[in-house]
Amino acid sequence: MLRPACPTDAAAIADLVAMADPLSIGGLTGLDDPAAAMAAYRALVQSASGVASHLHARVFEQDGRVIGVVVAYPGRLVVADDIPAEARVTEAGDFYIDNVAVFPEHRGQGIARRLIEAAETTAIGDGFPAVSLIVDERNHDAFTVYDRLGYAISGRAVVRGEVFHRMRKPLPAGAGR
Template sequence: MKTFVRKAIPEDASFSVPLILEAIGDIAYRLTGETNKQAVETALMKLFIRSDNRHSYRYTYIAEKNGTPAGILVLYYGAEAVELDLNLSSWLNEKKAVRVSLDREAHLDEWYIDTVCVHPDFRGSGIGTALLTYAEHTAAEHGDSKLSLNVETKKEAAIRLYERIGFSITEPWTIIGDSFHHMVKHL
C-alpha cells in the first residue's frame, strides 16, 4: 500500500478536525474558548478553513494510503507561530470578549510538529512514521536543522518512540498548566 503526504485543503476539515481534537485533547477547549466537545469541533472547523492560525489547513498535511486519508500533521516554523498565535488570540478575544494569551509551544528557530495523529483504521501501518519523515524533509528543504515537538511527561511510550527516531528531550515545557517535554531532532 502506497502512502502519499499532501498539503491539506479547506475541504479536509471534516477528516482533520476530529484527529486534531484527539491529539491535543483538553488544549482544544482553551484554544477555542468552548466548554463542550461539539462546540469545540465546530470552532476548530472554523479555524481550520481560515488561513491565519496554527490549526489552519495551510499548516496541515494529510497522509493518504491508496488515496484514502489516513492521518494528519500540523507543522509550522517557530517564528511563524508568533503571528499565528496573535491571530488566534484576537479571534478568541473577539469571540469571548475576554483577553486570552496562548502559551508559546516552540522556539523561533525550529520547525514545530504541533499535531500528528493517525486515524484509528490506519494505526500501526506506518502512517505516523511517514508524517514524521515528511516533517523532517520539509524542515531540511527550508535549510533548517531543528525539528521539535512537545510530549506530555506521562506519555512514556510516545517519549520512547520519539527517542528511537532521533528526538532528544531538551527542556521542560508547560502548556496550559500541563507538564511536557520539549523534544528536538537535529537534522
C-alpha cells in the same frame, strides 16, 4: 498517500487532533462547549491563516479517507515575549511539530513516522536548523517513536497544567536553502 491538506479535510483533521489532544481544540478556539469548539476549529483549519490552517498540515489518505495528520509550522508563530519560559513549546528558530495523529485502527503501519518525516523534509527545505515538539510525559509510546527518530529531550514545558517533554532534532547543516 501522503499529501498537503486542503480545506475539505477540515472535519477529519479536527477529529484526529481532538483524538490526540482533546484540550487543544478548546485551547485554540477559546470555547468550552465541545461541539462549538469543534465547529470553530474546523473553520480555523479551512482558513488560509493561523497555526490551525490546512496550509500547515499534511495528511495521510487511504482509500479516499484521511487517516493521519501532521500539523507543523515555524516556531516563531507560537513564540512571543509574554509567554513564560515554562510554557514555551519551542524556540522561534525551530520548525515546530504541533500535532501528529493517526486513527487507532491504522497505527503500527509507519504512518506517523512518514508524517513526521514529511514535516522534517519541509523544515530542511525551508532552511530550519532543527525540528521540535512536545510530548506528554505520560505518553511513553509517542516518546519512544520520537526517540527512535532521533529526537532528544531538550527541556520541559507546562501547558494547561500538564507537563510535557520538549524534544528537538537537529537537522543536517546546509540541507536547507
